[in-house]
Amino acid sequence: MTVTTDLSETETPRGAGPASMSPRILVNGASHELALDPRSSLLDVLRERLGLTGAKKGCDHGQCGACTVHIDARRVLSCLTLAVQVDGRAVTTIEGLSPVDGELHPMQQAFIDHDALQCGYCTPGQIMAAVACVHEGHATAPDEIREYMSGNLCRCGAYVGIVAAIQDAAPGMLGD
Ligand code: FES
Ligand code: FES
Numbered sequence: 745m746t747v748t749t750d751l752s753e754t755e756t757p758r759g760a761g762p763a764s765m766s767p768r769i770l771v772n773g774a775s776h777e778l779a780l781d782p783r784s785s786l787l788d789v790l791r792e793r794l795g796l797t798g799a800k801k802g803c804d805h806g807q808c809g810a811c812t813v814h815i816d817a818r819r820v821l822s823c824l825t826l827a828v829q830v831d832g833r834a835v836t837t838i839e840g841l842s843p844v845d846g847e848l849h850p851m852q853q854a855f856i857d858h859d860a861l862q863c864g865y866c867t868p869g870q871i872m873a874a875v876a877c878v879h880e881g882h883a884t885a886p887d888e889i890r891e892y893m894s895g896n897l898c899r900c901g902a903y904v905g906i907v908a909a910i911q912d913a914a915p916g917m918l919g920d
Contacts, residue, residue, distance in 0.1 A: 772840025809896030
């Protein structure tokens with residue numbers, strides 16, 4: 745008799761969650777194949793399965809930006825993204841933005857230089873959104889930066905420093 749322990753090959757019991765799936769996710773250059781409940785958010789998988797706690801769970805409803813990461817270099821809210829959706833795609837978190845033991849990313853350094861944080865809870869999401877904002881071409885003026893960073897909330901009100909940091913880092917990032 746053959747007994748299977750692979751949930752993906754079994755019928756889902758009545759009342760139980762759906763069978764697991766095994767997406768292959770590339771996170772900060774490392775490939776992971778994880779058996780997941782298909783309802784798992786990317787944020788929960790990053791934090792609870794991979795131990796990458798840089799992305800924060802502020803609201804878990806797409807309203808604060810604290811969970812911002814990049815997928816294929818585009819910013820996304822990881823709390824609203826199913827982990828199975830990123831099968832075969834490249835995820836970058838704040839932990840992968842600059843090399844371990846290497847120099848900080850220019851945006852990280854600019855946040856330090858401009859005191860663009862207080863408690864720091866929103867900061868990983870702010871920095872990931874800020875990097876994307878620059879690459880999208882939306883960091884040419886303070887008003888534009890405020891508009892395109894408006895999805896990232898800061899309860900400490902560090903907005904003046906955040907805008908200044910983005911203005912400072914943008915030219916170097918774009919090679920000006
Ligand atoms: S935790 Fe994702 S937007 Fe707030
Ligand atoms: S620095 Fe505290 S929430 Fe932004």
